Amino acid sequence: GCAGPAGGQPTAAVAASELHLGYFANVTHAPALVGLDKGLFAKELGRTKISTQVFNAGPATIEALSAGAIDAAFIGPSPAINSYIKSKGASVVVVAGAATGGAALVVRSGITSAAELKGTTLATPQLGNTQDVALRSWLATQGYKTSITGGGDVTISPSENADTLKLFEAGTIDGAWLPEPWVSRLVLEAHAHVLVDEASLWPNGAFPTTVLVVNKSFLYAHPQTVKALVAGEVDSVNWLNAHPTEAAAAINEQLVAVAGKGLSAPVIERALANVKFSVDPQAQAFPTLITHAVSAGTGTQGSITGLFDLSLLNSILTASGGTAVSAHGLGKE
Amino acid sequence: MPPEVIAQRDPELDARGRTDLRTLEAGLDALQTGDVSSRSGVRRILGGVVPPVILVIVLLLAWQLYTVVAHPRPDLAPGPLDVLGSFGSAWTSGRLPVAVLTSLQRGVLGFLIAVAIGTPLGLLLAEVRWLRRALGPLISGLQVLPSVAWVPAAILWFGLTDATVYFVVLMGAVPSITNGLVSGVEQVPPQLRRVGTVLGASRLQLATRVILPAALPGYLAGLKQGWAFSWRSLMAAEIITVGGTIGFGLGSMLQQSRELADLAAVLTTIITILAIGIIVELLAFAPVERRLLRRRGLLVATAVGR
Amino acid sequence: MPPEVIAQRDPELDARGRTDLRTLEAGLDALQTGDVSSRSGVRRILGGVVPPVILVIVLLLAWQLYTVVAHPRPDLAPGPLDVLGSFGSAWTSGRLPVAVLTSLQRGVLGFLIAVAIGTPLGLLLAEVRWLRRALGPLISGLQVLPSVAWVPAAILWFGLTDATVYFVVLMGAVPSITNGLVSGVEQVPPQLRRVGTVLGASRLQLATRVILPAALPGYLAGLKQGWAFSWRSLMAAEIITVGGTIGFGLGSMLQQSRELADLAAVLTTIITILAIGIIVELLAFAPVERRLLRRRGLLVATAVGR
Amino acid sequence: MTVAGLGKRFAAGGAPVLDDVTLTIGSGEFVCLLGASGCGKSTLLNIIAGLERPTSGTVEVASGNAAVMFQESALLPWLTARRNVELALELRGVRRDRRRNEALALLDVVNLADAAEKRPHELSGGMRQRVALARALAQDRQVLLMDEPFAALDAITRDLLHEQLELVWRQTGRTIVFVTHNVREAARLGQRVLLMSSRPGRIVNEWRIDDTGPRRIESPEVATLAIEITDQLRKELRRNAA
C-alpha cells in the first residue's frame, strides 16, 4: 500500500519497517562491512530494522533482488548492468558508488608478458562478472580469441575464488583476474605476481568495483528509507577514508563474524592499498563496461539510461557541503 | 412351473444330495487350500539381512586396513574411523541433526504438497479422457527431464529461498505421482468395472468402491517413486542453491564440506543421505506396500534377500 | 507288442482319421486365430500425437498472449518468442551445438561404460547366489542414493575434471543396469529352465539359449532406467561442477545462463534437455523395446496416446 | 426373456459378430449356449446383461436386470468372501444390519460358511467360483447369466460345481443362461441346449432335454446327446476350414 510519486513530493510514502540488505564478505564491500560494524546504517535508518544477507556472487545477489528477498545490495557493476538491460530497466537502480579499483590479473612465475599467455588457462570469479568481462575484453585487445564455452587461444575457466586459489596452487591454472583480497592472497600465499593492474587500463585509474543498488520498486515505495541507507553508506565511506589504519581491524572483525574466518594482516593491508572507497559510482565508465561485455559475449547490447538515481546521494552530499557526483546522462542526479 | 414346485419336488433326495455334496466339497477344499508352510518371518528377514551386513563389515575392515597399511593422503582417502569421528563431531556440534531435520522436513513437506497436487491431477486425467490424451504425454515427458534442470530457472524466479527448493521438488515428484495414479486406474482390470456395473453400482460407487481400491497399488508405486524423486531433487537443489535465506540442509552440508575440502564430512553426509533414503523406504513405504499386496495375494512369499 | 504293429493295424481307418482330424483342426485354428483387426499404425500414432501437440500450441499462445497483455518483467517472464530468439542466437553462436554435443558425448560414453561395468556385474550376481544375497541389497540401496550426492566427493577426488562427471554418471547408472539384469534373470519363468533341462541343454546352452534371451526384457528395462539416470546425473554434475578443465555441456550452459540472469536462455536449455531425453527414448530405446516385446507378444496393441 | 433380431458389429464397417439372433427363454429355464471360441457367446451374454449395446434388434428381460457370473471369478481381491457378497447386498439396497447374516447364509448355500473371512487369493479356484455364485445369488435377480463359469477349473472341481449349480437352480427356480464350449457340460446341465455358429454368430440348432431330475455327466442320456451335438459342432468346424 504505497502511493506513487505522482504529487512530486512523496508524502504518502512511508518508511519501510524493515530493510533487507545484501553484500559480500569481501574487502571491496568494506563500506557495507564497516557500516554494519559501526552501526552507521542503523543510526540513519532509525525505526527501520536492517537485516542482512551475505552473498558470494553477483548473480545470486541479483536473483535475490529480483525475487524480492532483499531490497538493496552492494554489488559489482556488471551484474547490475546485466540485470538492468535484461529487465528493460525494471529491476534495479544504482543509488551510490562504494569502491573503485582493486582488481588485477595475477599469473604464475614464468609469465612476464601478455604474449606468453597463449595456450594458458586463466580463472575468473564468475562468468559475466566484472573481472570476467575485464579479462575477456583485455585479452581481446591483446589479440587473443576467447569463448564463453571454454575454447580459444586462452581458456577462461570461471571458478569460485576459493577453488581458484587451490587450482592455482595445484598448477591446474596459470593465472586469474580477481578482485581483492584474492589478488593479494594469490600474490602473498601462492607466489603469483601481478601482470596487469586493472587500474592501469582506465583513464585516471578510476573504474567502479562496487556500487550500491536498490530494487526499483522499493525505491519508489520507500524513498526515505533508501535515503537513510545512502546516508549510512556516506558515513561509512567517510569513516573508512578518515581511519585508514583502523579500517583493517574493523573489516576483519566483520569477516570473522560473517564468514568465520578473517584475513591475515599482510593480505588485508595489501588489499586495502589497492582499493579506493568512494560514493561516486563512476557512471562514465559504465558504457565502456557494456561495450566490453558485449564484445566478450557475456552481455547484450541495451540502454542503461535511467540506471542511476543519484538524487538522494547528491542531496546528502550537498547538504553536508560536499560536491555532487554526476550520472553522466544515465539517470537522475 | 413356479420355482417352489421344482424345489419341493423331492426334498428327501435333495437333502441327501446336499449333505453328500457338502462332504465332497469340504474334502476338495481341504485338499486345495492346504497349509502353505512358509519359513518363519524372523528367519527369512535374518537370512536377507545377515549376508549384506557381513559384507559391509568386511568392506569396512578392508578399507580400514588399507588406510593403515598404505597410508594414503588422509584428505583424499580418510579411513572409516575418520568418517566415524567426523560423524561424531558433526552430530555433537549440532550441524548434522540440524541438516537432517531441515532436509527431512523439506522433503516430507515437498512430498506432501506434491501428493496434494498430483492426486487430484491424476484423478482428473484418469477420469477425463481427452485431457489424458492431451496432457498425459506432456506429464510423461516431464518425467524424462532431470528435475535438477529446473534449479537455475527456479533460482531466477524465486531467488535463493526455500520456494526454489520446493519448486524443484514439486517438478520432480508431481509427474510421478500423477502418472502412478493414472496408470493405476488404467490397469484396473476391465472385468472389475463390469462386475461393479453388473452389481448395480452408480458412477460414484463404481469409482469409490471398485476403481480407487483397485488402483491403489499403482498409486502407491507412484507415491514411492514420487518420494524418491522428491529426495533426489531436494539434494540436488540444496547442493546448488547455497546461500541466501536457504536453511542448512544435508545438501548444503555436503557442499560446505566440499568447500572445506573435508572428505570425511562429505562421506558422513553421503552415508546419512543414503541411510535416510533406506529408512524412509523401510519405515514408511515397505509396510504399507507389503500389507496392501498381501491383502490382495500379490505378494509371493519369497525370501527377502533374493 | 512292438510299436510298428500298432501303427500298421488299420492303415485305411488311420488315414481317414488323419484327414478328418486335419480338416477339423484347420477349422478350429481358423476360428481361433482370426484377424485381429487393429487400427492402422499411422492413424494410431496421429491419434496419440495430435492432442498433446494441440495442447502445447494452445499453451504457447496463452503464454505469448500473457506477455503481450500483462507486460511482465522480461527478465522474469520472457515470452515464447524471446525463448525462440534466445534459441536462435545460442544456436548460431555455436554455444548450443557445442553444449549438446559435449553433453551427449559424455552421456553416451558414460552410459556405455556403465553398461560395460553393470552387465558383467549383473551376470555375476545372477549366477552366484551368495554374492547376490550379500551384494544385491547394497546395490539396491545405492539406487536410493541421489547420485548428485556423489558430486562433492568426486570433486575432491578428481578435481574439476571430466573424471568427476563420469564418476557421478557411473554411480547413477551402474546400479540400475545391474539390478535390471539380475531381476530379468530372476523373472525367467522356472518353467523355461525346466524345458531347457528336459530338452537336454548343457549349463552353458541353458544360459545362452534360454535364460539370457528370456531375461532380455528386464535387462532392457534396466538399460533404459540406466540411461535416464545417466542423463539426470550428468546434468546435475554439469551444473554443479563448473570451472576447472571441465568442458562446456548443457548443464554448464544452464548454470551460465543463470549467472547471466538470462531466463530465456535457461528455458532454451531446459527445453533442449527435455527434447534430447525424449528423442533418445524414442529413437534408441522405444524401437528396440517395441520389437522385442512384439516378438514375444507382450505388446498389447493399445493406442499410443492412452 | 426375449431376444429378437439381435445383430452386433464392433467396427463400423466390419463383419458382424452376431447376426439376427432370436430366442425366447421362459422363466425358470436352464438354457445352455454352446459354440466354438470366438463365435460371439460372450458378446450375446453381455448384450443381454446390458454391458454392451446391440447394433440392431432388441432384448427384453421381463424381470428387470440380470445377475452375471464371469469365467474368472472377478471377486474384488481386497475384500473377504463375506464382504464381497455384502457389497452385492449393499448395492442392491439391503439394510446394513441385515447384510452380514444374509451374506453368511448365502455363503452357506455354497458350503463356504467356514471360509467367509478369507480373501480370494486364499481360496482355491473352485471356492472362488462358489463365492461368485453366492454373490450372484445376493443380487436376487430372476435371471442369472453365466459366461463359462467353470472353464478354468479342474475336472473334479467342475463336476462338483455342476451339482452345486443344479441344486441352486432347483432350489431357487432361477432362469439360467449358461455359456460353455463343453458339449458334455451343456448336455449335463441344460434343459435346452442352443448351438451357435461362428462368423457370424447365429443360433443354428436346438436340443431339448426332459428334466427327469439330476443326471450324471457320465450317464448314457448325456452321452447320446453329446454325440449328436458334437457331430453338429464338428460340421460347423469343417465349414470354417474351407
Next chain:
Amino acid sequence: MTVAGLGKRFAAGGAPVLDDVTLTIGSGEFVCLLGASGCGKSTLLNIIAGLERPTSGTVEVASGNAAVMFQESALLPWLTARRNVELALELRGVRRDRRRNEALALLDVVNLADAAEKRPHELSGGMRQRVALARALAQDRQVLLMDEPFAALDAITRDLLHEQLELVWRQTGRTIVFVTHNVREAARLGQRVLLMSSRPGRIVNEWRIDDTGPRRIESPEVATLAIEITDQLRKELRRNAA
C-alpha cells in the same frame, strides 16, 4: 520303465508328498495317472523325468531319458514354432542342414505346417500345445511324460487333441504317461488308468482297458469306466473331508 518304493518329502521333517510309489510301465503303453490336485502327480512325473530327486526309492527308465510336455506349452516365446522344434533337434544333436526339414515334417504331423513361422503368441492355445507335442516328438525319446497337457484348453480343442495324441501314439508306438484330473479324459485315452490318493500320494487303484481301437469320449465304455473311477475318487475326497 520301473518305479520302485519311491518316496518324496520337500521339507526335511515335513509330511511326505509321495509315499512308497511302485509301478511298472511296459514299452508302448499309454498310462493315465489320475488324482485330485495337489496329490503329487507332477512331483512323481518330475522325478521320473529327472527334474527332481526322490527322497527314497529308485526310478529306472529302460530307454534312457524321457521327453516331457507341460500344462502351459512352455514354448520359448521369442522363437517361431519351427525354431522351437529345431532347438529340440539341435540339443539332441541333429545336424544343422537336416534340422529345418525335420522340424517341418514334425509340425506337419500335428497339422501345423502352415503355422511354422508364427511365434507362440500368434497361435491359439491348442496350436501351442501341438507345437509342444511336435517338440516333444523331436526329442525322439521312447518315453513321453505329459503333465496335464490339455487342462488349459477349451473342451472342443481338447477333444481334437485327444484324437491327435492317440494318432501320434498309435503311429509312433511311444510309451506315454499322461497326468490328468479329468476322469473321462483318462478313461478316453489310457490303456491303463492309475488312481493316486492324496497326502501322501500313493497309487490306490488301477483299471485296465482293452485296446479295441480309437474310442469316443462319449462312448458307453468310457462312461461306465468313468462312473466307476469317479466313485472311487469321491471316496478319496470324502476321506479328506474328515
